[in-house]
Amino acid sequence: MAEAPFPGAEKNQHWSEQILREAADALRLRHPGVEVTTEQLTGRPAEALIGAAEDAHLLVLGSRGLSGIGGFLVGSVGLAVVAHSERPVILVRAGERAPQEREPAATAAGAAQLRPVLLGLDTATPDPALIEFAFEAAARRAVTLRVLHGWNPPYYYAYAMAPDPAVTETVAQADAAALAETLQPWRQKYPDVVVVAESRCCSPSLALIDASREASLVVLGRRIRRSSVGAHIGGVTHAVLHHATAPVAVVAHD
Numbered sequence: 001m002a003e004a005p006f007p008g009a010e011k012n013q014h015w016s017e018q019i020l021r022e023a024a025d026a027l028r029l030r031h032p033g034v035e036v037t038t039e040q041l042t043g044r045p046a047e048a049l050i051g052a053a054e055d056a057h058l059l060v061l062g063s064r065g066l067s068g069i070g071g072f073l074v075g076s077v078g079l080a081v082v083a084h085s086e087r088p089v090i091l092v093r094a095g096e097r098a099p100q101e102r103e104p105a106a107t108a109a110g111a112a113q114l115r116p117v118l119l120g121l122d123t124a125t126p127d128p129a130l131i132e133f134a135f136e137a138a139a140r141r142a143v144t145l146r147v148l149h150g151w152n153p154p155y156y157y158a159y160a161m162a163p164d165p166a167v168t169e170t171v172a173q174a175d176a177a178a179l180a181e182t183l184q185p186w187r188q189k190y191p192d193v194v195v196v197a198e199s200r201c202c203s204p205s206l207a208l209i210d211a212s213r214e215a216s217l218v219v220l221g222r223r224i225r226r227s228s229v230g231a232h233i234g235g236v237t238h239a240v241l242h243h244a245t246a247p248v249a250v251v252a253h254d
Contacts, residue, residue: 016040046080053081058088058249063241082241082250083233086224088133090217092247116144116196118215118246120208120236123149123178127253130221131182135190137217137249147183147197148211150204151175175199205239212244219249 020038027036041048053059061078082089119134138145151171176199187195200207212218220237233241233250241248 045077046084049077049081050085053085053087053089056087058090059085060090060092063091063093079233079241082222082237086252088249088251090247090249091241093245114141114143115214115216115246116146117141117217117219118208118211119145119147119219120204120221120240121147121149121179121182122204122221123175123182125223126182127221127251129253130219130251131186133249133251134219135186135193137219138193139190141216143216144194144196146211146215147179147195148204148207149175149179149197149199150202150207151199172199172201205236208236208240209243209245212240212246212248215246217249218244218246219251222250222252224252224254 017040020040024036024038027034039052041052049059049061059081061081063075063078078091082091117134117138119131121131134145134147176197179197179199183195183197187193208218208220218240220240222233222237225232237250241250
């Protein structure tokens with residue numbers, strides 16, 4: 001390889017076109033009902049993808065898989081696209097077979113049950129675009145929508161003080177009520193979507209990562225920041241992107 005001549009621009013162009021052509025042919029074969037088109041872009045990958053996504057409903061990217069402990073490696077292109085794109089971005093673990101959306105059901109007939117869509121929701125700032133995306137995803141799949149909200153324990157836990165069960169229970173009830181109130185109008189708008197809401201006293205990122213094992217899609221939000229401070233993905237979303245075992249959809253919102 002060291003003695004081989006460095007491939008020129010013409011050869012690289014040929015390889016790029018061949019990769020696109022072969023990928024499109026494979027997709028058409030596996031999904032004959034889907035129209036597949038290809039386009040080769042020039043420029044910085046993240047900027048080119050963000051620009052192309054402006055006319056799209058959503059953008060899908062791959063993330064390289066590491067070990068079960070290491071999670072996924074979301075490269076610089078993927079992170080830049082997630083941080084700057086104002087379209088929903090879905091990251092799917094690449095290099096391995098996609099996780100099955102069906103799981104065996106414990107029935108005599110042996111029917112299959114579809115895995116639910118998982119929505120991570122912050123009741124303090126619930127955005128309609130994020131919630132609608134999750135409900136639409138569940139409706140298209142005809143699956144259950146599992147809504148998970150994790151809340152941190154009372155402040156005195158940080159000082160190793162003895163927990164007060166009454167205070168913890170009061171906070172838990174208030175948080176569960178806020179979650180139910182947030183979801184009520186969406187339950188009415190999507191009456192055919194079965195919703196399972198859960199409020200936990202735990203780390204939101206750890207709860208979502210654990211729950212992703214039983215999900216077909218994880219839906220999270222990212223607040224759009226148009227300032228000199230720059231884009232920000234958010235701690236919970238960043239952790240779930242790297243460690244969730246299901247595809248993750250990041251929905252940008254104001």
